[in-house]
Amino acid sequence: MKNIESMLLEITNLHARVEEKEILKGLNLSIKPGEVHAIMGPNGSGKSTLSNVIAGREGYEVTEGTVLFDGKNLLDLEPEVRACEGIFLGFQYPVEIPGVSNITLLKAAINARRKHQGEAEIAPNDFLAWVRDRAKLVKIDPKMLSRGVNEGFSGGEKKRNEILQMLVLQPRLMILDETDSGLDIDALKVVSDGINALRGPERATVLVTHYQRLLDYVQPDYVHVLARGRIVKSGGPELAKELEEKGYGWLEAA
Amino acid sequence: MMAANPQTTAEANVRDVTAMVASRKLYSAGFITDIEADKVPPGLSEDVIRLISAKKDEPEWLLNFRLKAYRRWLTMTEPEWAHVDYQKVDYQSISYYSQPKSMKDGPQTLADVDPKLLETYKKLGIPLREQEMLAGVQNVAVDVVFDSVSVGTTFKKKLLEAGVIFCPLSEAVKNHPELVKKYLGSVVPFADNFFAALNTAVFTEGSFVLIPKGVRCPMELSTYFRINERNTGQFERTLIIAEAGSHVSYLEGCTAPQRDENQLHAAVVELVALDDAEIKYSTVQNWYPGDEDGKGGIYNFVTKRGDCRGARSKISWTQVETGSAITWKYPSCILRGDDSVGEFYSVALTNHRQQADTGTKMIHIGKRTKSTIVSKGIAAGRGQQSYRGLVRILDSAEGARNYTQCDSLLIGDQCGAHTFPYTEVRNPTATLEHEATTSKIADDQLFYCRARGIGEEEAVSMIVNGFCKDVFKELPMEFAVEAQKLLAVSLEGAVG
Numbered sequence: 001m002k003n004i005e006s007m008l009l010e011i012t013n014l015h016a017r018v019e020e021k022e023i024l025k026g027l028n029l030s031i032k033p034g035e036v037h038a039i040m041g042p043n044g045s046g047k048s049t050l051s052n053v054i055a056g057r058e059g060y061e062v063t064e065g066t067v068l069f070d071g072k073n074l075l076d077l078e079p080e081v082r083a084c085e086g087i088f089l090g091f092q093y094p095v096e097i098p099g100v101s102n103i104t105l106l107k108a109a110i111n112a113r114r115k116h117q118g119e120a121e122i123a124p125n126d127f128l129a130w131v132r133d134r135a136k137l138v139k140i141d142p143k144m145l146s147r148g149v150n151e152g153f154s155g156g157e158k159k160r161n162e163i164l165q166m167l168v169l170q171p172r173l174m175i176l177d178e179t180d181s182g183l184d185i186d187a188l189k190v191v192s193d194g195i196n197a198l199r200g201p202e203r204a205t206v207l208v209t210h211y212q213r214l215l216d217y218v219q220p221d222y223v224h225v226l227a228r229g230r231i232v233k234s235g236g237p238e239l240a241k242e243l244e245e246k247g248y249g250w251l252e253a254a
Numbered sequence: 255m256m257a258a259n260p261q262t263t264a265e266a267n268v269r270d271v272t273a274m275v276a277s278r279k280l281y282s283a284g285f286i287t288d289i290e291a292d293k294v295p296p297g298l299s300e301d302v303i304r305l306i307s308a309k310k311d312e313p314e315w316l317l318n319f320r321l322k323a324y325r326r327w328l329t330m331t332e333p334e335w336a337h338v339d340y341q342k343v344d345y346q347s348i349s350y351y352s353q354p355k356s357m358k359d360g361p362q363t364l365a366d367v368d369p370k371l372l373e374t375y376k377k378l379g380i381p382l383r384e385q386e387m388l389a390g391v392q393n394v395a396v397d398v399v400f401d402s403v404s405v406g407t408t409f410k411k412k413l414l415e416a417g418v419i420f421c422p423l424s425e426a427v428k429n430h431p432e433l434v435k436k437y438l439g440s441v442v443p444f445a446d447n448f449f450a451a452l453n454t455a456v457f458t459e460g461s462f463v464l465i466p467k468g469v470r471c472p473m474e475l476s477t478y479f480r481i482n483e484r485n486t487g488q489f490e491r492t493l494i495i496a497e498a499g500s501h502v503s504y505l506e507g508c509t510a511p512q513r514d515e516n517q518l519h520a521a522v523v524e525l526v527a528l529d530d531a532e533i534k535y536s537t538v539q540n541w542y543p544g545d546e547d548g549k550g551g552i553y554n555f556v557t558k559r560g561d562c563r564g565a566r567s568k569i570s571w572t573q574v575e576t577g578s579a580i581t582w583k584y585p586s587c588i589l590r591g592d593d594s595v596g597e598f599y600s601v602a603l604t605n606h607r608q609q610a611d612t613g614t615k616m617i618h619i620g621k622r623t624k625s626t627i628v629s630k631g632i633a634a635g636r637g638q639q640s641y642r643g644l645v646r647i648l649d650s651a652e653g654a655r656n657y658t659q660c661d662s663l664l665i666g667d668q669c670g671a672h673t674f675p676y677t678e679v680r681n682p683t684a685t686l687e688h689e690a691t692t693s694k695i696a697d698d699q700l701f702y703c704r705a706r707g708i709g710e711e712e713a714v715s716m717i718v719n720g721f722c723k724d725v726f727k728e729l730p731m732e733f734a735v736e737a738q739k740l741l742a743v744s745l746e747g748a749v750g
Contacts, residue, residue, distance in 0.1 A: 055705050057705075079701065079705055080707050080708060083704070094702070097717060099721055105716070108708045108716060109706035113707045165706065
């Protein structure tokens, strides 16, 4: 029996479309604090749509179903409010914002959340110390902090920067949308260390990925297979290995 | 607020104003009476010009200079090449020596002032007393004048010690006639263009600055408080001379709103830099832009030009233009001296129905002259934004260099950005670089910020400030902070 009270994220019968095309067709997913869920599936199965619907991106229309975060109706909230409530989306393709330094973005983000929680702005020295300390974890040179957001960053640097933002903001629910794609093995380790550093009983993680590779470093509690807009199979870490061997064909046919 | 040390100067100003009011009560009463008496009926004629000149007790040569300009102006036509669309000014309906708003018709108390304006200034963090003076409220307008004088006075002693002359132009005409005669109209000739000719005929006040040889001006000079005077005189004239080896940074802040409909503001600014001298001229222009539907607002038709007359001299213009209904403005540099340097850094923002046609002219005459143009145009709402720039390299300008970067940012899909770059190169050794981009604030960028918890308006403001960074870093610190706030305020309601 599910206990709604203890759920961090509770998705029930979610239908969503992009433009006129229905992508999610009755998706159910429940996540408790402390858990790590991996969502795998073939291209076009709806993985990124799910991430974007949770984060509140425009253009993704929910036609049916509910998404509760900590008991609140998430779909009623603006994207920035969702973020302030503790949802973090690690982007598959982080954008560049020329002229806006990483440090400016981080400070605005951290203070937006504090304001939302009725707290005063963070003291500049505490903030800098906190960010520099987190930057070490993902091997980001402090000099990069004063550069424009993702401006001229390599693919790997952009992904590490996403993890840095996550470490700084300490969200309650982390959704990482193909954060592992395009990373070499060293970068993958750094990114995994960052994710693992935040693992704890009070927060949950959703890893959206194509590959088993990331799951060698970040051990999931549950693995789900998303196909044709629904979760067609769920299991433990062993399911990911099975998928690696057999591919998705056997599930899609089912 | 604009001074080198904002905290202490602000306090000093308040003290000074109090002292001034106490000691110059007579003057203040006289001033109000003067305004009543000084009103001339609308219309422009030689008689009106003679009247202005007589009231200012001007020498014969200056009156003749005005009349010469006026006679030429009568033969000129208003320029129509700019990418702006507005109802032409009826020059006979303007009063050329009076307050733009009659004391009786103006807002009597703060409660009568458009709450949107009050809100704007509250957001800008301008204190209430200043807020009152900015809105041109009757009894505080007296304060305004005192405030203006007090700034001059606060610094006068220190400036005098350095040998710097910083005074109203009319005072300079009296005390330093030879200097004014030598330089006035030497950079912007009386018949330079339609609006400059008009200004020459009817200008009422302005600043005069002279930095003597080898002197580094000990503080930034500012016209911030003087803006309220400008409300009465719409045709001000500024003349800055930097003698050999001197240096000055001059700030012009136009945060005064106007409630009048389509008021004309046609100023002329002339800068002269002699050998090795440097003038840095910064402007934050926030004249009343009109309302959301394009009703009201200032026509800002301004001629600003710097003459790098001496070798190795440098003139740098930095402008942040967020106000005015129509902007027609091209701060330019004549690079006459060998190895002289001209710079133009500009941020112009048009929201709602605002239109701006702005840019620069860099005229390379001397050898190895160098110019840099960085223009950032932002259009939101139904705003129209044009960059118009001329880089002219003359035969004599051996080894001249120009770098032009001109970027436009669009917010929404009903605004427009246009670029009109002109180049004329008559010397084959010149090097010119030109870069131009037009971009939209991408939904991706906005969503990225929002997904980090940052609200939409703050995100837009952050992205726009990032876009303008190359220009803001040229501004003195306090100005840069103000410019950022101003952009945020001007952009409110631009998205969503």
